[in-house]
Amino acid sequence: xxxxxxxxxxxxxxxxxxxxxxxxxxxxxxxxxxxxxxxxxxxxxxxxxxxxxxxxxxxxxxxxxxxxxxxxxxxxxxxxxxxxxxxxxxxxxxxxxxxxxxxxxxxxxxxxxxxxxxxxxxxxxxxxxxxxxxxxxxxxxxxxxxxxxxxxxxxxxxxxxxxxxxxxxxxxxxxxxxxxxxxxxxxxxxxxxxxxxxxxxxxxxxxxxxxxxxxxxxxxxxxxxxxxxxxxxxxxxxxxxxxxxxxxxxxxxxxxxxxxxxxxxxxxxxxxxxxxxxxxxxxxxxxxxxxxxxxxxxxxxxxxxxxxxxxxxxxxxxxxxxxxxxxxxxxxxxxxxxxxxxxxxxxxxxxxxxxxxxxxxxxxxxxxxxxxxxxxxxxxxxxxxxxxxxxxxxxxxxxxxxxxxxxxxxxxxxxxxxxxxxxxxxxxxxxxxxxxxxxxx
Numbered sequence: 001x002x003x004x005x006x007x008x009x010x011x012x013x014x015x016x017x018x019x020x021x022x023x024x025x026x027x028x029x030x031x032x033x034x035x036x037x038x039x040x041x042x043x044x045x046x047x048x049x050x051x052x053x054x055x056x057x058x059x060x061x062x063x064x065x066x067x068x069x070x071x072x073x074x075x076x077x078x079x080x081x082x083x084x085x086x087x088x089x090x091x092x093x094x095x096x097x098x099x100x101x102x103x104x105x106x107x108x109x110x111x112x113x114x115x116x117x118x119x120x121x122x123x124x125x126x127x128x129x130x131x132x133x134x135x136x137x138x139x140x141x142x143x144x145x146x147x148x149x150x151x152x153x154x155x156x157x158x159x160x161x162x163x164x165x166x167x168x169x170x171x172x173x174x175x176x177x178x179x180x181x182x183x184x185x186x187x188x189x190x191x192x193x194x195x196x197x198x199x200x201x202x203x204x205x206x207x208x209x210x211x212x213x214x215x216x217x218x219x220x221x222x223x224x225x226x227x228x229x230x231x232x233x234x235x236x237x238x239x240x241x242x243x244x245x246x247x248x249x250x251x252x253x254x255x256x257x258x259x260x261x262x263x264x265x266x267x268x269x270x271x272x273x274x275x276x277x278x279x280x281x282x283x284x285x286x287x288x289x290x291x292x293x294x295x296x297x298x299x300x301x302x303x304x305x306x307x308x309x310x311x312x313x314x315x316x317x318x319x320x321x322x323x324x325x326x327x328x329x330x331x332x333x334x335x336x337x338x339x340x341x342x343x344x345x346x347x348x349x350x351x352x353x354x355x356x357x358x359x360x361x362x363x364x365x366x367x368x369x370x371x372x373x374x375x376x377x378x379x380x381x382x383x384x385x386x387x388x389x390x391x392x393x394x395x396x397x398x399x400x401x402x403x404x405x406x407x408x409x410x411x412x413x414x415x416x417x418x419x420x421x422x423x424x425x426x427x428x429x430x431x432x433x434x435x436x437x438x439x440x441x
Contacts, residue, residue, distance in 0.1 A: 014373075016332075016372035058089070059090070059121045059122070060121060061120075062395075064084050066117045069113070073098055077402065079110055080399040081399075082107075086126045086394070137379050137383075140190075141192055147160070148186045149185055150185065154333075155339040157361055159174060159342050160174065190360040191378060193363065194303065194377055195301055195377075197300065204267060205239060206239065207236070207263065215234060218234075221257040229255065229256060240252060250263065280293070280295055280408045283411050285413060287414050289307060303380045305375055305380075306366070308368060317423050318420050319410055321410060322400065323407075324399050326345065327343045351410070356374045358378045359377070374412070389407050390405050403429055406429060409426060
């Protein structure tokens with residue numbers, strides 16, 4: 001059987017592609033001889049201590065991955081998905097259609113599920129570790145081991161649930177359940193790059209990234225077009241202090257000038273109309289290939305990204321995060337660049353099939369590389385997933401934003417389109433606020 005025939009077909013959605021999105025969950029491996037590191041998909045959570053719940057609080061444990069509804073109705077909007085074995089405090093109960101003979105159970109902080117999906121637990125609710133944007137992260141960039149399948153008809157990336165030996169030959173058992181010869185897989189080494197946390201005392205950063213070759217050091221000069229002074233290594237963080245009259249060079253230290261084209265510069269900008277004073281939002285500069293995270297008008301994090309390459313430009317838009325998936329698989333079955341990418345961690349969809357998400361398969365941040373999505377280095381994706389709205393309660397593997405619980409604003413802009421149009425429920429929220437303001441006045 002060929003490698004291609006061994007692959008399980010993934011029916012999912014890629015950047016600007018077609019299909020449906022699902023949350024990938026690991027397939028159980030029953031015969032394991034050589035196991036990889038277990039693919040822990042929720043590394044930010046810490047187990048709750050096994051102490052009895054307080055008498056006034058009922059804790060429930062979920063028996064399977066469960067969709068949580070906004071109201072106690074089977075056709076109510078989804079607010080999220082909670083994973084199997086996660087525990088939550090019970091808030092109240094209701095009797096309504098859609099749960100057969102069971103009650104609906106409302107949990108803390110939100111969401112309704114059928115009683116058949118849970119059981120009462122003597123343990124405390126699942127807790128989550130607090131995360132700050134300046135946290136030191138020395139762990140592995142992504143949970144689990146990933147690789148690219150050689151010789152497949154479609155560019156295919158997979159995650160190992162385990163490595164098994166059959167008749168003396170080693171195989172990857174993928175998270176999708178397929179068995180693929182280990183020799184047919186090139187293992188990825190995910191990027192360890194990450195951005196920088198900012199505060200009111202921090203100048204906006206710039207990264208050294210040579211225009212002709214991003215992997216090489218760039219020259220520095222004593223003055224614009226002056227004598228060569230030295231070199232700066234790729235990804236060195238500098239601060240632009242001055243610009244030459246013609247804009248071709250910038251000064252980054254005393255008597256140290258660099259060609260402007262050899263930098264990726266994060267610039268401070270004003271929030272979209274209607275942004276709250278402490279509201280969390282993203283600004284993506286498509287020309288600089290830089291993302292800045294803000295709280296109101298204060299930048300709090302900056303990093304390099306990869307937006308869409310030629311022919312797959314990331315649309316300029318102002319919209320909001322509509323869903324956050326702890327792990328999602330993506331594919332594109334159209335055109336000459338077909339692909340299937342398994343278990344992309346920390347994915348935030350904001351404009352139909354366009355998303356901010358981890359890229360574990362390349363390290364080219366600061367230059368266009370994607371099929372339209374905004375690629376983040378794994379450590380950046382992890383931090384920003386936890387920081388942004390809507391919040392992800394402990395134990396949840398997906399969360400959905402709407403007008404009642406909105407996701408963070410996402411603005412993708414360019415020199416040719418500095419003020420993009422609002423779209424999706426970001427537009428609906430803006431229009432609602434305008435109407436309220438007009439009525440009040």
